[in-house]
Structures are given as structure tokens and as C-alpha cells.
Amino acid sequence: MAGGKSTPKKDTALKITGGQLVRKGQILARGLEFFKAGRNVTGRATLYAVCDGKVAFIRKKTTRGRPRTFINVLPA
Numbered sequence: 001m002a003g004g005k006s007t008p009k010k011d012t013a014l015k016i017t018g019g020q021l022v023r024k025g026q027i028l029a030r031g032l033e034f035f036k037a038g039r040n041v042t043g044r045a046t047l048y049a050v051c052d053g054k055v056a057f058i059r060k061k062t063t064r065g066r067p068r069t070f071i072n073v074l075p076a
Helices: none
Strands: 027-030 035-037 046-049 052-063 067-075
Touching: 027 067
Parallel strands: 035 067
Antiparallel strands: 027 046, 052 067
């Protein structure tokens, strides 16, 4: 690190499980490339909830046929 300082590691993990209730702006996942933003979720590396609701994980194929896991928030 520059200047002899070390930066603390950011916790890259899934923060919420399926079926759990979340609030608007809550972090769902951080630093995980294999989870993609679905409905009512925004962000790239850090996924945030856009509205209050229940978390649902949906696995489907992209247009190129690659399976992906999308994180959705179903409005309450």
C-alpha cells in the first residue's frame, strides 16, 4: 500500500438470504460477480434494494445460454 498504510478488507459476501424481508436501500450482496440485479434491485458490484419487500433468487439463462442467478425484491 502507498505510504505504508493498509486499508481494511471490505466484506464481500451475500448479505441477505432468500425469503428475508428487506427495506429500501439495504445492501443485498457486495463484491460478488455471479449474482445479477433483477427486479427492484440496482447496482453492479454492490446490489441494493429499490423498494421494501421479500428477497427471491431466480436462476435463468441469458440470451447466450449461460445460467445466471438474479436477485429480485418482491414488493410487500
